[in-house]
Amino acid sequence: MPAVAETLDTVRAVTGSTYKWGFETDLEMDIAPKGLSEDTIRLISARKEEPEWLLAWRLKAFAAWKTMAEPHWAKATYPRIDYQDIHYYAAPKKGGGPKSLDEVDPELLRTYEKLGIPLREQALLAGVEPSPDDRLPMAVDAVFDSVSVATTFQETLAKQGVIFCPISEAVREHPDLVREYLGSVVPAGDNFYAALNSAVFTDGSFVYIPKGVKCPMELSTYFRINARNTGQFERTLVIAAEGASVSYLEGCTAPMRDENQLHAAVVELIALDDAKIKYSTVQNWYPGDANGKGGIYNFVTKRGACRGARSRISWTQVETGSAITWKYPSCILQGDGSVGEFYSVAVTNNCQQADTGTKMIHIGRNTNSTIIAKTISAGRSDSTYRGLVRMMPKAQNARNFTQCDSLLIGDQCGAHTVPYIESRNATAKIEHEATTSKIAEDQMFYCRSRGLSQEDAVGLIVNGFCKDVLKELPMEFAVEAQKLLAISLEGSVG
Amino acid sequence: MLEIRGLTATIDDKTILNGIDLTIPPGEIHAVMGPNGAGKSTLSYVLSGREGYEVTAGSVTFYGQDLLAMEPEERAAAGLFLAFQYPVELPGVGNANFLRTALNAIHRRRGEPELDAVQFLKLARGEVKKLAMSEDMLKRNVNVGFSGGEKKRNEVLQMAVLKPKLAILDETDSGLDIDALRIVADGVNAQRGPGFSSLIITHYQRLLDYIVPDRVHVLAEGRILRSGGPELAHELEARGYAGLVGESAEAA
Ligand SMILES: Nc1ncnc2c1ncn2[C@@H]1O[C@H](COP(=O)(O)OP(=O)(O)OP(=O)(O)O)[C@@H](O)[C@H]1O
Ligand SMILES: [Mg+2]
Numbered sequence: 001m002p003a004v005a006e007t008l009d010t011v012r013a014v015t016g017s018t019y020k021w022g023f024e025t026d027l028e029m030d031i032a033p034k035g036l037s038e039d040t041i042r043l044i045s046a047r048k049e050e051p052e053w054l055l056a057w058r059l060k061a062f063a064a065w066k067t068m069a070e071p072h073w074a075k076a077t078y079p080r081i082d083y084q085d086i087h088y089y090a091a092p093k094k095g096g097g098p099k100s101l102d103e104v105d106p107e108l109l110r111t112y113e114k115l116g117i118p119l120r121e122q123a124l125l126a127g128v129e130p131s132p133d134d135r136l137p138m139a140v141d142a143v144f145d146s147v148s149v150a151t152t153f154q155e156t157l158a159k160q161g162v163i164f165c166p167i168s169e170a171v172r173e174h175p176d177l178v179r180e181y182l183g184s185v186v187p188a189g190d191n192f193y194a195a196l197n198s199a200v201f202t203d204g205s206f207v208y209i210p211k212g213v214k215c216p217m218e219l220s221t222y223f224r225i226n227a228r229n230t231g232q233f234e235r236t237l238v239i240a241a242e243g244a245s246v247s248y249l250e251g252c253t254a255p256m257r258d259e260n261q262l263h264a265a266v267v268e269l270i271a272l273d274d275a276k277i278k279y280s281t282v283q284n285w286y287p288g289d290a291n292g293k294g295g296i297y298n299f300v301t302k303r304g305a306c307r308g309a310r311s312r313i314s315w316t317q318v319e320t321g322s323a324i325t326w327k328y329p330s331c332i333l334q335g336d337g338s339v340g341e342f343y344s345v346a347v348t349n350n351c352q353q354a355d356t357g358t359k360m361i362h363i364g365r366n367t368n369s370t371i372i373a374k375t376i377s378a379g380r381s382d383s384t385y386r387g388l389v390r391m392m393p394k395a396q397n398a399r400n401f402t403q404c405d406s407l408l409i410g411d412q413c414g415a416h417t418v419p420y421i422e423s424r425n426a427t428a429k430i431e432h433e434a435t436t437s438k439i440a441e442d443q444m445f446y447c448r449s450r451g452l453s454q455e456d457a458v459g460l461i462v463n464g465f466c467k468d469v470l471k472e473l474p475m476e477f478a479v480e481a482q483k484l485l486a487i488s489l490e491g492s493v494g
Numbered sequence: 495m496l497e498i499r500g501l502t503a504t505i506d507d508k509t510i511l512n513g514i515d516l517t518i519p520p521g522e523i524h525a526v527m528g529p530n531g532a533g534k535s536t537l538s539y540v541l542s543g544r545e546g547y548e549v550t551a552g553s554v555t556f557y558g559q560d561l562l563a564m565e566p567e568e569r570a571a572a573g574l575f576l577a578f579q580y581p582v583e584l585p586g587v588g589n590a591n592f593l594r595t596a597l598n599a600i601h602r603r604r605g606e607p608e609l610d611a612v613q614f615l616k617l618a619r620g621e622v623k624k625l626a627m628s629e630d631m632l633k634r635n636v637n638v639g640f641s642g643g644e645k646k647r648n649e650v651l652q653m654a655v656l657k658p659k660l661a662i663l664d665e666t667d668s669g670l671d672i673d674a675l676r677i678v679a680d681g682v683n684a685q686r687g688p689g690f691s692s693l694i695i696t697h698y699q700r701l702l703d704y705i706v707p708d709r710v711h712v713l714a715e716g717r718i719l720r721s722g723g724p725e726l727a728h729e730l731e732a733r734g735y736a737g738l739v740g741e742s743a744e745a746a
């Protein structure tokens with residue numbers, strides 16, 4: 001169709017040059033030599049002044065990893081990764097460890113400013129009512145390469161007993177909590193990338209919301225890969241005790257580089273009785289250029305355990321970046337009446353490949369899960385939704401509803417839906433709906449005849465397509481996400 | 495002022511418009527009638543810049559500008575509006591959001607100030623009221639689940655908000671109940687004035703009782719075969735196109 005062909009041209013014309021976060025920060029770095037061995041792990045552990053048990057845990061994970069093979073069942077093709085050609089630790093010389101903002105390298109503060117991440121605890125002046133236009137204060141943990149460089153609002157949160165800090169700090173300050181929960185949802189040997197992460201994870205965020213506390217502000221972690229030839233292996237652990245609730249979001253970007261960089265994170269969520277965790281991601285790692293050169297390999301394990309009765313975990317993700325995305329945020333619905341939700345928008349353009357989806361494992365009675373996955377492919381990209389819904393024998397009256405919609409822009413891209421359904425309980429109900437569509441020529445023309453440019457038109461249509469997911473994002477993030485969709489498809493999304 | 499000269503257009507090498515001559519001076523309302531498949535919608539699409547049509551001869555100027563050289567969105571900004579015979583659904587796109595995005599896109603192109611949400615809602619609500627539509631329509635997704643008549647009314651709402659210089663209404667009266675027909679006609683008449691002209695495509699004389707046209711044209715076989723005053727519509731209502739089309743066939 002001509003209109004679509006033209007849209008496609010617009011999309012094609014846009015190359016990696018539109019990635020607006022691709023700048024590099026020049027800092028003095030403390031970098032471990034390339035390569036992975038027990039010595040590397042000992043070095044990381046020593047840099048972080050870790051207790052003996054954690055080093056032992058890492059080494060065990062490393063031993064497990066060495067026996068595992070890189071998985072290749074995902075629908076993605078890429079050259080073999082040389083795990084010995086990567087730096088596993090890189091930290092700015094100034095600014096490591098938890099500090100007051102005054103001590104953080106101003107170059108770093110400028111970097112986050114440029115990225116639009118609020119690291120200053122502004123706006124909370126005594127006696128000043130925030131106007132409705134002001135952004136709500138948001139606590140931020142900023143992770144730069146291998147270390148957390150700043151965490152804001154820690155004191156405000158501490159008043160309510162909320163712990164929000166770099167995980168390396170939590171290891172020192174709250175060892176019992178970390179020891180109890182770390183690896184309890186994603187065991188060290190869970191899969192190849194999780195094992196790798198367990199062996200070499202460097203930083204990430206730790207969140208603990210005590211019993212009955214509703215976290216008073218959004219918590220957020222902002223990941224930035226900067227150093228060359230490094231991998232980022234962050235580890236995030238979020239625990240919501242009985243009746244607690246928290247909304248957490250993460251964002252990420254990286255400089256534009258010709259070589260591929262590896263990002264292998266592990267995120268574990270634990271919700272006890274009546275607790276709620278809402279975890280939102282706007283993933284915007286560098287996707288590589290128009291010809292597929294460079295970009296982040298994003299191999300991530302995210303899993304939440306609804307351990308308590310009536311607990312709820314919601315994953316919302318907007319995935320626009322990375323050369324390759326391999327990611328299946330999952331829920332283990334153990335507590336009776338617990339609820340798992342997965343809302344996803346995955347956009348691929350140019351040569352990007354995404355294989356993403358979720359797993360909902362229903363163990364408890366009356367557990368309920370909802371999956372809404374929207375896939376948008378443009379250029380020569382390829383996108384796969386891969387999802388598993390498993391009803392265990394005790395999951396009486398469990399319910400799942402899945403909806404997967406794909407939108408294709410142009411005729412050189414691909415979209416695939418691979419749903420796995422396993423039911424071992426006759427009372428469980430599973431519903432699955434799937435659609436594939438293209439932006440229709442008449443829709444484009446209708447919009448343009450009303451004065452919208454091609455870009456605005458595609459933006460409007462794509463945002464309409466994603467609406468059910470975008471509305472799940474925290475308000476301010478939803479606006480960012482819409483803009484990001486627009487930029488990722490440039491002229492084909494708004 | 496719209497001036498169409500010898501306009502010839504093809505789809506997939508099939509000639510649909512075969513030398514259209516038509517001039518609509520500012521402030522005038524012209525009706526175009528003609529049998530099914532005559533090329534009326536095709537004319538409206540070629541004028542508003544839809545892709546897939548090849549103009550093989552002729553010219554169209556709109557207030558001095560070469561219309562055929564412009565992108566559809568530029569034509570909209572220049573003041574051209576098409577009310578679709580079959581309005582298009584946009585799932586997930588709120589009607590108010592759509593209209594505001596459109597209005598502001600046009601304003602931006604013209605270098606005029608954009609409307610904020612409050613200003614826009616005030617404007618839109620006023621027009622919704624005039625068209626006896628429910629305010630719900632603004633919240634619903636563009637044309638999704640609208641009845642046939644609601645879709646047509648929604649087109650007129652867009653026209654009222656975007657305030658074009660020339661509105662092409664392609665069978666906007668089809669599918670409207672009697673009351674809606676009157677309301678829609680009132681909507682068009684309200685725009686009437688030296689700065690507004692309209693090309694109304696219709697099959698029925700009835701609409702022209704409410705919107706009395708300055709001229710009536712018969713489009714058949716890709717050409718304007720006859721033009722006249724409002725009485726021509728009555729004649730067609732009584733006699734049909736048979737004689738007309740036959741005459742031209744003989745002449746050819
Ligand atoms: N995309 C297309 N491909 C091939 N033929 C087409 C296409 N679009 C329109 N036509 C043909 O062009 C001719 C004119 O169609 P058009 O829709 O302009 O007629 P119309 O006068 O608006 O008719 P109606 O009164 O039924 O709305 C018809 O014969 C139609 O079949
Ligand atoms: Mg028609």
